[in-house]
Amino acid sequence: MRRNLFTGLFPQGYLALMSDPAPAPVPSDHPRRYELANELHARPFPEVSAPCRAMYLAFKQPRDAATRDRAEDRAHLVVLLDRFGAPHPKPGATHWIGRLGRHTLKWECHTEFTTYTLFLDGLEARPFDPADYEVLPANWLAAAPGLRIASAMIRIEVLENGAEEAVAERLDEWFVAESLSAGYVLDEVAIVASDFRIDTAGHVRFALFVRPDVGARRIGRIVQRLTEIEIYSAMSLLGLPRARDVSARMGEIDKQLVTLMSDLTGDSRPAEEALGKLLNVSAELENLLATASFRFGATAAYEAIVHDRVRVLRESRFAGRQLFSEFVSRRYDPAMRTIRSTEARLRTMAERAARAGDLLRTRVDVERQAQNQRLLESMDRRADLALKLQHTVEGLSVVAISYYALNLASYATYPFYEAVGLSKGLATALLTPVVVLVVFLMIRRIRKGMH
Template identity: 60%
Template sequence: MPPIADHLHRYALVNELHARPATKVVPPGVAVFLAVKPDTGAAKRDRDKDRAHLLALLDRHGAGHPAPEATHHSADIGRHHLKWESHTEFVTYTAFEQGLPKRPFDPASFDVFAEDWLEQAPGARLTSILFQIETMPEDRAEMTAKLQDWFVPESLAAACVLDGTAVIASDFRIDRAGHIRMAVFVKPGTGGRRVGRILQRLCEIETYKTISMLGLLRARSLSSQMGGLDDQLTQLSRAMNTPGTGSDETLEALLRISSELENMMVESAFRFAATGAYEALVHQRIEVLREERFEGRQSLREFMTRRYDPAMRTVKSTEARLTRLAERAMRAGQLLRSRVDVERSAQNQRLLESMDRRADMQLRLQHTVEGLSVVAISYYAVNLVAYLALPVTEPLGLSKPWTMAALVPVVVLGVWAMVRAIRRKFE
C-alpha cells in the first residue's frame, strides 16, 4: 500500500455506497415486508429498542447478531431469509421464502413474524406488503386473468419493467388481512439479484409513498388553523387604517399571531422537508424501473400522477401558504412599527413644544424676578450709600431726604447695569 495515511472515515464512506445490497431471490416464492415507525416522530426514535427488537427475532431462531452500529443485516430464520434495514425514521423487515402457498397472498405467510413479537414492536406499522413472485407464463392472458382476480381493477397499476425482465402489478390497497398486495412475474432466466432489486425498489416505493403522505395529514391539520390566522391578519391590517385604534392592543394581537405561525413552521418544518425528500425518492425509484405499458393498464408512474402527486402538491401549497402568512405577519409588524414611530414622533413634537412654552414662561419669570431684584438691591444700596454720603452732604446744606433722593437714580442705574452684566456673562 502507498505510504500515506487514510482519512478517518474513508472506508466508512466507501462502504456506504455498497450498503443495503439486494437479496438474491429465485422465483417462484413469496416475500413479506414490514416497516415500523414510532408514532412520536423521528426525533424520539430509540435505536436501542429497534436493535433489541431485531435481536429478539433473531434469538427465536438462533441466528447471529449484527454489529453494534450496523444499519442493515441479513440472516436465515427457519425456512425464511430475513433482511433488516434501519432508516432515519423507520426500520424494515423483509422475509423471503421459496415456493408458493396454496392460495395467492395467503395471510399465513406473515406468520414468520410472531404475534407476541409484533406486539412488542417499538412503534406502529407504517406499511406491510405481501409479494407473490411467479415465473412469467408464455400466455399473457393467464397473467391478465390472475391480475383481474387478485386486485381491484379500478386501482390496478401494472407495467413491464427493466426491458421486459418482469411484470409488476399492485392496486396499492389494503386487503382484509391488513397488507398491500404486489405481484411480480419474472421472465425465465432472470438473475436472482435482479429480482431482488425489483422487490427492493417496490418496497421502497410503497414505504416512501406512505411516509410522505404523513405530510398531507400535517397539511390538513394546519389548513383550518391557517384559515383563522389569515382572517385575523386581515382584520388587523384593516384596523391599522382605522383612526382611534390602539397600537398596544394591535401589537399584542400581532405578536400572538406571529408566535403561532412561528410555532407552526417549526413543528412542520421537518415533516414538510422529509415529505419533499421522500417524494423525490418515489419518482426516482419508479424511473429506474424503466416501465413499459402492459396490456393497456396504467403504469406505476401514471398511478402516482393521478393519485399521489395531488397530495404532494397539497403539501407544497400548504407549506408555501404558511410561509406567505409568516411574511404577511412580518410586513404587518413593520407597518405597525412605522405607525408607532410616527405616533411617537408626534408625541415628541408636542412634548418639545410644551417644553419651549415652559422655557419661555421661565424666561419671562426670570426677567420679572430680575426687575424685582434690582428694586430690592437698590433699596438697601441707597441706604448704604446714604450713610457714606451724609457726612459730606450735611455740611453743604443738603438734608438727608434730598441726599437719598439724589442717590436713588444713580444707585438704581448702577445696580441695573451690574445685573445686566452678570446675565450677559452667563448667556
C-alpha cells in the same frame, strides 16, 4: 556499446532511481473516507429466486421518530435473532441480512423508521395468505418500538411464455379492478401489479411475475423498489394530515391578518394595539412553520424517492391496465401538491405578516416622532416663557436689591449728609439712581459670567 549509448541518453541519477526505486509516499486519508465509501454499499439488494414470497414490515414511532433512540430498534432485532439462533449485527449497524431459520431476513434502520423484509421459499397454497406472518412471534411484534406504518405481502412467480392472459385473469381475481395497476418492467422481463389497498389482514398486496431467465439479484432489485414505493409513499403521505391541520388554522389566522391589515389604512384602533396583535399572529405563523417544516421537508424528500423508484422500473403497458406511474400521477401526486401548496401558503402568510408588521412599526415610529416633535415644540414654548419670566424676575430683583441696598447706603451716609447740611430725603433721592445703577451693572455682570 549499447550500455554506453543508454548511459549517454539518461543521467546516472535517473538510472540509479530506476534500478532501485524508493517507495512512493502514502497520502493521509480523510478520517471519514472509508465511512463515506462504505455508505454506498450499506444496503445491498437481496438475492431472490422465484418462486417465493416476501413479507415487508415498517415500524415508526408516532412522535419525534427522527430523534428516537435507535438502540431500541437494534435491541428489538436482536431479540428476534436470538429466537432463531442467528448472529447479531455489528454495533451501530443500520443494516443486516442473513438467515432466519429456513428463511432470509433483511433489516434496515432508517432516519424515521425501521423495516423488516422476510423472504420465504416457495408459494403458499392460498395467495397472499396472512398466516405467513405467523413466522414472526406475536409477542415480538407486539413489543416493537413503534407502530406499524407499512405492511406488504409480495408474491413472486415465474412468468412462462404465453402466460400473460392467465396472469391478467389472476390479477383481476386478486386485486380491486378500480385501482389495479399493472405493467411490464425493465424491458418486459417482469410484470408487477398492485391495487395499493390494505386488505382485511392489514397488508398491501404486490404480485411479481418474472421470466425464467431473470437472475436472483435482478429480482431482488425489483422487490426492493416495490417495498420502497410502499414505505416512502406512506411516509410522504404523513404530511397530508399535517397540512390539513395547518390549513384549517391558517384559515382562522388569515381572517385576523386581513382585519389587521385593513386597519393600516384607517384609524379604527391605535397603531400600537394593532401592532401587538399582529406580532402575536406573526409569532403563531412562525411557530406553525417551524413545527411543520421538518414534516414538509421530509415529505418532499420521500416524494422524490417514490418518483425515482417508479421511474427506474421502466414500465410499459400490460393488458390495458394503468401503470404504477399513472396511479401515482392520479392518486398520489394530488396529495403531494396539497402539501406543497399548504407549505407555500404558510410561508406567504408569514411573509405577509412580517411585511404588515414592518408597516405598522413604521406607522408607530412616525406617530412617535410626531409626538416627540410636538413635545419638543411645547418644550421650546415653555423655555421661551421661562426666559421671559426670568427676565421679569431679574427686573424685579434689581428693584428689590436696590431697595435694600439704598436703605443700607442711606444709613451709612446719614452722618455725612448732616455735616454738609443735606436733608435725609434729598440725600436718599440723590443715592437712589446711583444704587440702582450699581445693582443693575452687578447683576448684568453675574449673568454674563454664567453664560
